Amino acid sequence: MCLAVPGIVEELYVKDGLPTAKVSFGGVRRSVCMTYTPEAQVGDYVIVHVGFAIGMIDEEEAANQLKILHLSGQLADELADGDNSNEIS
């Protein structure tokens, strides 16, 4: 029920007095109410729940987190070289 999906803002306009956007979810486009994320611009990623953008994706935080996840993996692999602790038991 709290399912919310990230999508990219393609177009901004006003509908019935409310800020609205055309948001693409991997090519599927929907009209999304932007009243809670008026700072979002075309090209930004927003998280959408029941037709409302509830927040923006912090792209910097996302990139940092993924970098850390990947880097610590490489480190673990390097440390594991020469022993078998890297194998899934």
Add this chain to the structure above:
Amino acid sequence: MKYLDEYRDRDIALRLCRDIKAIQTRPWTIMEVCGGQTHTILQYGIEDLLPPALKLVHGPGCPICVTPVAIIDKAIAIAQTENVIFCSFGDMLRVPGSDCDLLDVKARGGDVRVVYSPLDCLKIARDHKDTSVVFFAVGFETTAPANAMAVWQARELGLRNFFMLTSHVTVPPVVTAILQAPGNQVQAFLGPGHVCSIMGYQQYEPITRNYGVPIVISGFEPLDLLEGIYRCVEQLERGKAQVENQYLRAVDRPGNKRAQALLKEVFDVVDREWRGLGAIPKSGYKLSYSFRDFDAERFFDIALPPAREAAICISGQILRGLKKPSDCPAFGTACTPERPLGATMVSAEGTCASYYKFKHWSEDHA
């Protein structure tokens, strides 16, 4: 899709599982709060990748599951009323009331419609000025701002034929109720990511202090959940109890201030009855006095006999993490997603429905 696929990387997931195993020295029990998190955990078989001494229990964060039968009965009664278009999110239609569900009402000719967004109801109300359009407003803090905006916008547009049947619930009070319940086994929580996108996570800080439990606000993809579990185990092993934010790309501490402001304007905090859990003080929202003209309960004034539900259903204990679906004699036999006895089997995010879909139900998972 960007921001989804990269959080499903198999190699990193397996490494996180090894990391969890490496730091765990004792058995621990962690509850994921959200139904969406439960769904991912079962869909990707995450429980099977974790050390056996690490127990995941599935929490009450499925609003469909916790909506009381009495409210479902009220929705059914309103939907059966002459000259009403009853609108709802799709999941609610198959939730059993005392005698039937909303889909039965539709089958008998009632005008029951599924909407994607609560704003869709306003268009229906404008197109049917002589009909009462009622929206079944359920959900946690994630959904409440959308529903609040529908009412606010209805007032802006001067709509007099739009009403909401409101049964909103909030997460912090139910987390507290679980911790206070006798026999509680939960030692740490994966907190509700999208609820915190709206509300931030300050509300959880006193809970970690008062009850000595770690709460890690987590996302909904496999790597989010595994990282959340890792951080819970790390805190438990070190004897810490803090709020941590794993879902950095979507959550910050203050949350969405605009959404919080509208929630405050449109709703009042009230005590709510939770299906399977009972009454929890200050655990939900109702429309505030200034929006009373949109309150479906006030407009329709329906009195009903006490609600009834299947005695065999153990969804209350499942929602508190005390039992698993495989402990229920009706699971997969008398109770299936096609013919659910209780709410945890109805919603796709319900624990029983997730078990039915992703695990072989005849196995003993206890």
